[in-house]
Amino acid sequence: xGTPTAAVGQVESCPECGTGMAVHRGYVTWCASCDWNVDPGxxxxxxxxxxxxxxxxxxxxxxxxxxxxxxxxxxxxxxxTSSVLAYLVALAVHGSTVxxxxxxxxxxxxxxxxxxxxxxxxxLLLLAVTVRPRTARLPDDVPVLSRDEAPRLFALxxxxxxxVGTTGVHRVVVVPDANASVGTYxxxxxxxxxxxxGLWEILTPAQxxxxxxxxxxxxxxxxxxxxxxxxTALRTLAVLVHVLTPDPPDGLLERVAVSTLLAxxxxxxxxxxxxxxxxxxxxxxxxxxxxxAAGRVASTAAVVELMDRLLVxxxxxxxxxxxxxxxxxxxxxIRPRDAEDGLWERLAAQTGAVxxxxxxxxxxxxxxxxxxxxxxxxxxxxxxxxxAEGAPCPARVTCDESASLAIAAELAPARxxxxxxxxxxxxG
Numbered sequence: 001x002g003t004p005t006a007a008v009g010q011v012e013s014c015p016e017c018g019t020g021m022a023v024h025r026g027y028v029t030w031c032a033s034c035d036w037n038v039d040p041g042x043x044x045x046x047x048x049x050x051x052x053x054x055x056x057x058x059x060x061x062x063x064x065x066x067x068x069x070x071x072x073x074x075x076x077x078x079x080x081t082s083s084v085l086a087y088l089v090a091l092a093v094h095g096s097t098v099x100x101x102x103x104x105x106x107x108x109x110x111x112x113x114x115x116x117x118x119x120x121x122x123x124l125l126l127l128a129v130t131v132r133p134r135t136a137r138l139p140d141d142v143p144v145l146s147r148d149e150a151p152r153l154f155a156l157x158x159x160x161x162x163x164v165g166t167t168g169v170h171r172v173v174v175v176p177d178a179n180a181s182v183g184t185y186x187x188x189x190x191x192x193x194x195x196x197x198g199l200w201e202i203l204t205p206a207q208x209x210x211x212x213x214x215x216x217x218x219x220x221x222x223x224x225x226x227x228x229x230x231x232t233a234l235r236t237l238a239v240l241v242h243v244l245t246p247d248p249p250d251g252l253l254e255r256v257a258v259s260t261l262l263a264x265x266x267x268x269x270x271x272x273x274x275x276x277x278x279x280x281x282x283x284x285x286x287x288x289x290x291x292x293a294a295g296r297v298a299s300t301a302a303v304v305e306l307m308d309r310l311l312v313x314x315x316x317x318x319x320x321x322x323x324x325x326x327x328x329x330x331x332x333x334i335r336p337r338d339a340e341d342g343l344w345e346r347l348a349a350q351t352g353a354v355x356x357x358x359x360x361x362x363x364x365x366x367x368x369x370x371x372x373x374x375x376x377x378x379x380x381x382x383x384x385x386x387x388a389e390g391a392p393c394p395a396r397v398t399c400d401e402s403a404s405l406a407i408a409a410e411l412a413p414a415r416x417x418x419x420x421x422x423x424x425x426x427x428g
Contacts, residue, residue, distance in 0.1 A: 027358045039365035065281060065378070069288045069386055083224050086278040090233035093271060094133060097236065101128035131240045133232035136185045138171060138192065142421075143414035145172040150410040156399060157193065160212040163396050164293040166220040169193045174414040176422050178202075178316035182215045189228060191219070197418050198316040201344040202351040203309055205399040210298035210306040213397070217293030223286040225279045234279070237272040244268060284378045291383050292390075299395035300387055307384040311362040312354055319347060320422050327423045336423050343419040 011020045014031035023029050030037040104125030111117025138144050147154045150172060158168040169182070169191040178198035185192050193215060203211060224230050244265035249255045295303045323346070325331075327339035366381045377383075399407070 022357060024355050024357060027355065028361060030361050032357075032360070035364060038361055039368055065284055065288075069285070080282075082278045083282055086224055086230050086275060086282075089271065089275050089278065090230045093233040093236055093275075094229070097128050097131055097133070100124050100131075104128060127240075127243070130243060131236045133236060135187055135189075135228075136183060136192075138185050139173060139175075142176075143174040143417055145174065145410070145414065150407070152403060152406040153410050156209070156397075156403065156407065157212060157216070159397050160209060160297055161216045161219070163297045164213055164217050164220045166216055167191075168216075174411065174418060176320065176418045178313040180211055180215050182218055183226065184228070197344060197415060198320065198347070199309075199313055201415075202313070202316070202348050203306065204302075205401075205404045206298055206302040206395065207306045207309060209395070209397050209399050210294045210302040213294030213297035214290045214303070214306070217290035218286060220293060221286055221289040224282040230275070230279060234272070234275055237268055237275065240268040241265060241272060287377050287383065288386055291387055295387055295390075295393045297395070297397050300390070300392040302395065304384055304387050307380055307387070308359050308363075309351070310380055311359060311366065312351060316347065316351075319350060324423050324425070339423045340416070340419040343422065344415055 010023045012023055012029060013019070014021050014034060014036050016036040017031060017034040019031055019033040021029055021031050028037060028040060030040075101124075104121040104123070104127075107117045107121025107124065109121075111121065145153070153172065154168065157172070161168045171185070171190070171192045173192055173194045175194055175196050176198055177196035179194075179196040180199055181194045183192055183194070184190060193212075199211070200208060218226065225234060244261050246258050246261060249258045291303060294306070320343075323339055323343060327334055327336045363381050363384070366379055369379070
């Protein structure tokens, strides 16, 4: 399981313009002059109706929002007309769920002497239970850390949170993904930070502070789509559209049954479209504001570096799967236990070997894809430009070597548990 080399093997001529192209073994060969092969074999990811709708909306407003943000915007949280309307639509969605439950219960109780009414009532009641608002719960299959278990990590989170103008979290959940996020759990809405080791382990200490600043910045500036009222309404409508989308009908009776779902499905999809339209812009704006908050905390340079790391984070899953496959097939005589040891160090070394030319290719490819890869976030190249073109900020919070070592020691049991899970489960 050696680290991929970034050494230049040779120089080839571009088949389009004839310019010399440096060839890095293990990476895409492309032309910096004409962008030949800059995004090879990549087409827009397949998407269902809901995601396709979100991408169209994101693309329509994304460039305009970027221009507004680079022109200067009040960073303080606010409630504009779209946000107010989104809350009203979300309340209507939750009210409809209550109506479904009430109607179903009434039909079951009042129409007990008939056959059809209780059956219809049971269907309505089941549908209400299916689409009911749900509060998130802490997972029970991955490590969940408390303040007592990771005091130095929580101290860093608290310091970053104070710097962005908010408070810390109650729990930290450690997962294998190359991602990070914040959210709430339980009826009391306690705060939780999710750290994906696939991302955390490929970052420098300064970049980790930038990551924390960005995620905690969502608490400070608000994000309508992740609020308890609107967020649960979006999930309710998405579930409802899924439930009302049947498999292709087979036979006349199934066609008739499916036809009865067309109207309610269209209504649910229409409401989801409206709610998406009202909140996507605010969601993307929240990303820019979270980036700005991270820049004020960790320095602009650290956040720009974080953006570049995010460009290669998509390959982390493939690297982890490869590690799992090699260990489980014992290619090269490597046993699963041996593969678990040093997994995160190997991942960091592989990422550190990525040449600057590959980062440039990924930035250019991202410009071509725009919002097609992710509808809820602005494209990474626009987020990077927004930071790079603004006034540079120095770091207000740092994580020195002693703090980094202390946090690594606190995360050691979680790192080992997640490494074991990756090696034994990722191949499947």
